[in-house]
Amino acid sequence: MSGPEFPPGDARRAPDLSVRLGALHLPNPILTASGTFGYGLEFGHLTALDRLGGIVTKGLSLEPLKGNPPPRIGEPRGGMLNSIGLQNIGIEKFLAEVLPGLGRFPAQVVVNLFGYEFDDYARLAERVDAFPGVAAVELNVSCPNVTKGGIEFGHDPVLLERLVRSVRNVTAKPIAVKLSPNVTSPVAIGEAAKAGGADILSAINTVLGMAIDPWTRRPRLHTTRGGLSGPAIKPIAVRIVYDVAKKVGLPVIGIGGVETVDDVIEFLLAGATAVQVGTALFRNPRAAEQLVDGLAARLVEMKVERVTELVGGVRPWRES
Amino acid sequence: MSGPEFPPGDARRAPDLSVRLGALHLPNPILTASGTFGYGLEFGHLTALDRLGGIVTKGLSLEPLKGNPPPRIGEPRGGMLNSIGLQNIGIEKFLAEVLPGLGRFPAQVVVNLFGYEFDDYARLAERVDAFPGVAAVELNVSCPNVTKGGIEFGHDPVLLERLVRSVRNVTAKPIAVKLSPNVTSPVAIGEAAKAGGADILSAINTVLGMAIDPWTRRPRLHTTRGGLSGPAIKPIAVRIVYDVAKKVGLPVIGIGGVETVDDVIEFLLAGATAVQVGTALFRNPRAAEQLVDGLAARLVEMKVERVTELVGGVRPWRES
Amino acid sequence: MQPIDTSSQVVEVVPHPLPYFSLVLDGPEVWREILPGQFVMVETTDGLEPYLRRAFSVHDVSKTDRGARIELLVKIVGPGTRALAGKRPGERLAVLGPLGQPFGSAAAADSRPVALVAGGVGSAPLLLLGRWLLAAGTRFDFYYGGRSRLDLVRSAVFESLAQASGGSLISTTEDGSAGERGLITAPLARGLAAGGYRRIFTCGPMGLMKRLAELGAEYGVPGEAALETPMGCGFGACLGCAVELVDGRFALCCKDGPVFAFDAVKW
Amino acid sequence: MQPIDTSSQVVEVVPHPLPYFSLVLDGPEVWREILPGQFVMVETTDGLEPYLRRAFSVHDVSKTDRGARIELLVKIVGPGTRALAGKRPGERLAVLGPLGQPFGSAAAADSRPVALVAGGVGSAPLLLLGRWLLAAGTRFDFYYGGRSRLDLVRSAVFESLAQASGGSLISTTEDGSAGERGLITAPLARGLAAGGYRRIFTCGPMGLMKRLAELGAEYGVPGEAALETPMGCGFGACLGCAVELVDGRFALCCKDGPVFAFDAVKW
């Protein structure tokens, strides 16, 4: 995949890729997904970070976390199964050592926050609020890989609304809430997030899964269960993006199996204003950067001048 | 894949493949999944039906159903998306014209029942109760492809318990309840089914998904959303089988992406006593039959004499 | 005849101007009985992309000493067809067939010729049909429409076949790079207006076939169309290939079709 | 040196007794700087099976006029390695590397030889290491263990290399089909007992490397092991390749390893 080439001055030269999710403005709708591209800076030698629309950091907690024992990953057909256990350097080290370096890029920095306790989230958000380098916070209330805390918030509308409000009270930055696919009604969770003051919905986090080695009889993951990601979950993600975009009415970031330009278009049509690329980066570190070029080329091919024209553009066969 | 060959009289000759799920006894743990092999008889020219452990019929309702308008299927990476809409010939025609022909096989006939109204299920079960040719009923309370009825029952523990009890009251046949993966707690649903008198849990039905053609902007399915099946959902199915087998304590039939002998072993280790083969049959009409041979060969290779020895045999790294 | 699933051997992949090619496969004796319009389901990979088999009309059939050989005329549109284009002689593929209902015969009473109408690769099933018509002594004209000349794949073959039957080849392209510029429906309409045909057999894009059905009705000429729908299995198990009929029922394209009478389909 | 992602060309696939083969790849100049123990991440298919790249130690490196050529020694164990075995010369594969920390040098002060211990295809990274030791004038014995003689792939090459350094090849097989019957740890233990080695470098099954770490500790001989873990990315992004250290921390096999000191790993 490579960028489009046009004679200079050609009107088709540059379709407008910029998008706005509430107060979060991105140069283009391609972000890297949390936990799949470290803290952003590390991989400058493998891809042109300045081409990205945004970088979502690995999930950060108040204290550094060492993560889960191995094995941490497995590879079922069509996807990836992981249980990293939110290993991270902690918010303080990130703010002191990583964030400054990220200032150089047009790519917007979204800080993914994770807490064990209810109050952790507000404390984390409060801590980052002062830093202009942080464009938005993304609340990970839906990580399947930690035994206590975290996940429950994302499964309980009442709790979640309170949680989001507690964050809303301490920061003016755009708040994205990351939705779990492992619930009966993502829409209900999304509405709770909205009621709590969320600005953006990120959908989806990994799907709870499990795999077993038929010979050793061991689970592929030390934690037995883990998060399924990659192409296998894309149809689940598209469905949830479509539902929440239509019914909750907050801007949505589509996540799940994004790898090709077709995938990006599909999420945009379903109602996403931007997408995050995760597992695909492991296979190809330049995946996100290449999608920016590929998307521009595709818009030209489709004769679409502004990427925002595609958002929610799916044409259902009937009302649904 | 083909059967094992041993010198006559060799002790390893025939590992015991028979399994019991409560009162449902099967010659082997390989069944065909509902809706993926018609009513069983039609495909006798493509595979040896008499080799199968059981045949689960297409979902049957009180009246014939014409199903959903096309397009009814799509093919996302790693799986299949469908919205057939439970097109079926109706219970009466099945009992009169199909069931008698199925009597000839050792394969046990499980009738998959579907209703729009609460009472439909009991009426259907009552109707089949008199037929000795029916080894068990499987209640489809989890089909994502019908706008009204059906699905709600599978998402609401209270309603489901009452529904299963209403069926329990009218039939002595083993009752299998088919679980939806699209809920926060399949275990809670499974427990409700058990409380209502279910004998078996079938896990899982298709996963709610959606796909869009990036060029036509049309959903791949007329109904917009549909059911994801095939290899892509196997890790989700294994996780749910593991959870319900461990926590609910009813025999479980594992369903979801079963194609290879490794898949069968994986489900057995996770806690399933039998498995159903669905989408794989579309790719290879002999898939189920070949799994019976392949499983026998594998058991010999593993030096396992009874397939039941594998059930629940996963060895977690730690308690979970 | 019941379909059977065979592990058949690739004889060769014959390149045509891209994105077209022919896939030649060796198979069992029963394939000799394949009728025009019938199709096969082919396993394109042993992996996941794609997972399901792909449907292809039988383009041509010939006898071999112990069995039969079929040719599929394929247009590369995605992973499955791309995978097939990369097969090498000697490789084995699972092929299920023959499947579906064939084209009906052209009522012999009427002496007017028959019109075969192909839209692009929709020409695939019409070669075998042409051979049968020729053998039955039925004259036919072959209408061949495409975007550009590249889409009129194997038109020389179709032309000689039509001529052998006493008919001719009429072709159109949207870009005018071959034949008359425009849609194939234009010359056909003229042919119908001239009262020329007793029957229309067609395969191609839905839009084209719909228009032909209308033309047929207009001129009182019956016809049959070989439809395409996504297919999960090809043998009646998945119920995924529904085609809505005028009576409101859903027929299965793989079992009741793929060939349907113009007036049976709700277009 | 920073790893780079290259679309590298397959030079050839060299068959060894199954399930082993060598994959020879042409790449950029920086590959010349690859050190013993480093690895590359290779895209095995453009499809889904498998989806993620696969990790392979660099078995050998040589210069080409404009770049460098690497050889990977591969054992077929699943879809990815099977896919690589089917590659043809001229095909292009995305290859990311060089990755990871190399083997350390063998303290020159000590005059005793070095022991290289391979379990099966664990021999892969030890060829390049052997070349470096030879170039540094360090004598080494090559211990090669496997299930059967087939698993002692390329042992002739290892033997001549060891001999060139003044050492020798000692091999064992569990079935006795080559060398001494039993596990490679037996002869090595004797060698250590004879006070023969100043350092151990190993790669192979976890169980073997664990046992060697114990033996090393027992005889006060330091060593390094090239570990294997499942790897999602190979470049430090997924955190999936954790290796537990004695201090309780989790190191990343792809970044902090794959080579670890015996006494650093919690076996």
Ligand SMILES: Cc1cc2nc3c(=O)[nH]c(=O)nc-3n(C[C@H](O)[C@H](O)[C@H](O)COP(=O)(O)OP(=O)(O)OC[C@H]3O[C@@H](n4cnc5c(N)ncnc54)[C@H](O)[C@@H]3O)c2cc1C
């Ligand atoms: C009865 C029947 C006979 C056929 N005969 C031939 C033939 O002789 N030669 C030939 O080249 N093709 C034929 N086709 C179409 C062929 O089956 C599809 O082109 C093929 O399945 C595409 O597979 P793919 O993986 O390459 O592309 P996919 O990724 O499956 O599809 C690529 C694009 O084409 C669209 N598409 C896929 N299948 C169909 C379809 N059936 N109809 C319309 N659009 C589709 C998809 O929506 C997608 O956008 C036939 C189809 C049927 C049902």
Ligand SMILES: Cc1cc2nc3c(=O)[nH]c(=O)nc-3n(C[C@H](O)[C@H](O)[C@H](O)COP(=O)(O)OP(=O)(O)OC[C@H]3O[C@@H](n4cnc5c(N)ncnc54)[C@H](O)[C@@H]3O)c2cc1C
């Ligand atoms: C740093 C490093 C260097 C390596 N160097 C080589 C090399 O030089 N030559 C070589 O042949 N192999 C090497 N390997 C192992 C190689 O990466 C795996 O064999 C390969 O990924 C298997 O891929 P597959 O798709 O063929 O099989 P898979 O389907 O991925 O695996 C097949 C079976 O092997 C098991 N398996 C997969 N990966 C590993 C692993 N890394 N360790 C142990 N078991 C595993 C799986 O659990 C599965 O049961 C190396 C691995 C690492 C991490």
Ligand SMILES: Cc1cc2nc3c(=O)[nH]c(=O)nc-3n(C[C@H](O)[C@H](O)[C@H](O)COP(=O)(O)O)c2cc1C
């Ligand atoms: C290895 C790995 C680590 C992840 N870590 C996090 C995390 O720390 N916080 C979070 O919100 N999501 C995390 N995720 C989820 C991803 O951000 C993303 O939601 C999910 O992987 C689906 O996208 P994909 O299919 O493109 O990978 C992680 C995913 C993977 C594969």
Ligand SMILES: Cc1cc2nc3c(=O)[nH]c(=O)nc-3n(C[C@H](O)[C@H](O)[C@H](O)COP(=O)(O)O)c2cc1C
């Ligand atoms: C085309 C199709 C039709 C189905 N119809 C039914 C049905 O009528 N009743 C039912 O309970 N499940 C139905 N299912 C779900 C399957 O029985 C099975 O639970 C699901 O497909 C997962 O298994 P698989 O991945 O092996 O296909 C259907 C699935 C498919 C693909």
Ligand code: FES
């Ligand atoms: S394709 Fe499956 S029923 Fe027709």
Ligand code: FES
């Ligand atoms: S393999 Fe991804 S971090 Fe090491």
